[in-house]
Amino acid sequence: MGKQPNLYSYPTVDNLAAQLRTYILACQKAALLRHDAFKIAVSGGSLPATLTKALLVPAENEDPATGPQFSKWHIFFADERAVPSDHEDSNYGLLKKDLLDKIPAELGKPNVYPINEKYLDDTQELADQYQEVLMSSFAQKDSVRLPVFDLILLGCGPDGHTCSLFPGHELLREADAWVAPIEDSPKPPPRRITLTLPVVTHAHKIAFVATGGGKKDILKKILEADDEGRSLPCGLVNEAAGEKVSWFTDRAAVEGVAFPRRGSL
Numbered sequence: 001m002g003k004q005p006n007l008y009s010y011p012t013v014d015n016l017a018a019q020l021r022t023y024i025l026a027c028q029k030a031a032l033l034r035h036d037a038f039k040i041a042v043s044g045g046s047l048p049a050t051l052t053k054a055l056l057v058p059a060e061n062e063d064p065a066t067g068p069q070f071s072k073w074h075i076f077f078a079d080e081r082a083v084p085s086d087h088e089d090s091n092y093g094l095l096k097k098d099l100l101d102k103i104p105a106e107l108g109k110p111n112v113y114p115i116n117e118k119y120l121d122d123t124q125e126l127a128d129q130y131q132e133v134l135m136s137s138f139a140q141k142d143s144v145r146l147p148v149f150d151l152i153l154l155g156c157g158p159d160g161h162t163c164s165l166f167p168g169h170e171l172l173r174e175a176d177a178w179v180a181p182i183e184d185s186p187k188p189p190p191r192r193i194t195l196t197l198p199v200v201t202h203a204h205k206i207a208f209v210a211t212g213g214g215k216k217d218i219l220k221k222i223l224e225a226d227d228e229g230r231s232l233p234c235g236l237v238n239e240a241a242g243e244k245v246s247w248f249t250d251r252a253a254v255e256g257v258a259f260p261r262r263g264s265l
């Protein structure tokens with residue numbers, strides 16, 4: 001690995017959310033300069049609730065012109081469960097309820113790319129169709145090997161999984177597909193689709209958001225990068241993407257973690 005990931009840790013989730021806002025808006029600014037659009041992938045789990053605090057609460061004295069320009073956002077899913085959007089396990093359904101439905105009209109409407117529910121019975125087809133969606137956004141030329149997201153927002157499960165990439169699973173070795181199916185997720189529901197590791201590590205910026213004491217044992221392994229930690233899905237992202245990766249944590253999640261490069265935004 002080149003340079004190490006950045007670790008940011010804050011006393012509370014509210015403090016974290018305020019700094020995550022600053023970080024996301026910096027990524028938005030860079031993306032709009034690059035191609036007048038902000039293409040991101042988001043995860044499910046605990047992330048959407050924190051994202052809502054980050055995106056819908058402006059900083060004191062913030063110039064509204066520097067806030068989220070949602071009409072330029074293109075929101076894809078880092079992973080999705082093979083369930084209808086109104087099912088409680090749907091990552092799109094969660095993001096819609098927690099964030100999308102709460103965006104005030106004057107901030108604009110993001111372009112959102114959920115899975116095609118027509119293919120829920122066949123996860124390979126579901127993944128292929130979602131890959132087509134990515135291709136039409138990212139691959140203007142046939143020569144594009146991998147999509148380059150402006151930002152991918154990830155969670156970290158207590159077992160070290162991220163997206164629907166699980167420890168020791170063969171999907172961690174997928175080198176060609178952009179989106180892959182999984183039928184045996186150890187965390188329910190078992191049938192899902194996920195961005196693959198090369199797609200995740202190819203993004204301009206990658207941010208993990210991990211909060212709460214329940215994450216501290218796994219974060220110790222991942223961030224201290226022992227042999228086990230380096231081989232976990234989150235550790236593999238750190239290893240491959242290095243300084244492009246930022247970890248946003250609260251104090252409870254990193255209690256007792258010895259990490260040499262703690263920063264502040």
Ligand SMILES: O=C1O[C@H](COP(=O)(O)O)[C@@H](O)[C@H](O)[C@H]1O
Nearest residue numbers: 043044045046047155156157163
């Ligand atoms: O199953 C999933 O879990 C991970 C981690 O969730 P968290 O609640 O521990 O933050 C999530 O990032 C992923 O999108 C989701 O499908």
